Amino acid sequence: xxxxxxxxxxxxxxxxxxxWKEADYVNFFCKGEIEYRLPDKTRVDxxxxxxxxxxxxxxxxxxxxxxxxxxxxxxxxxxxxxLIMSKKGEKFLTRLNDxxxxxxxxxxxxxxxxxxxxxxxxxx
Numbered sequence: 001x002x003x004x005x006x007x008x009x010x011x012x013x014x015x016x017x018x019x020w021k022e023a024d025y026v027n028f029f030c031k032g033e034i035e036y037r038l039p040d041k042t043r044v045d046x047x048x049x050x051x052x053x054x055x056x057x058x059x060x061x062x063x064x065x066x067x068x069x070x071x072x073x074x075x076x077x078x079x080x081x082x083l084i085m086s087k088k089g090e091k092f093l094t095r096l097n098d099x100x101x102x103x104x105x106x107x108x109x110x111x112x113x114x115x116x117x118x119x120x121x122x123x124x
Contacts, residue, residue: 020121025084026055029118036075044071051080051114058089058120061096068113079113086120093117 022045026034032048046053052071054064064081072079083093096115105112 052077053080055082057084058092061092085117
């Protein structure tokens, strides 16, 4: 009976730990303007003096490429991606970097898209 009670307590504590949403990472890590709105109504997750940055989870690795390029074109800033890494995220980071490495760029623009990673977290 005591073991069952301990298990129930542990499960309830674990159930209360919530995964961070994308916006939580933007709010925590962005050192610029959050949710900068473009004329076409799209929003840059984080706009700094140098970069237009899209945040996304590793398993959605392909989506931020187009978004970052779109934001870069419309802001005149360099394209950036923050990939939120899970424990199995290395394969997604490899895919992302492989695609970026194939994008042609002028020497003054390379790397065409800057990538940073942050470790996936949970709220306590």
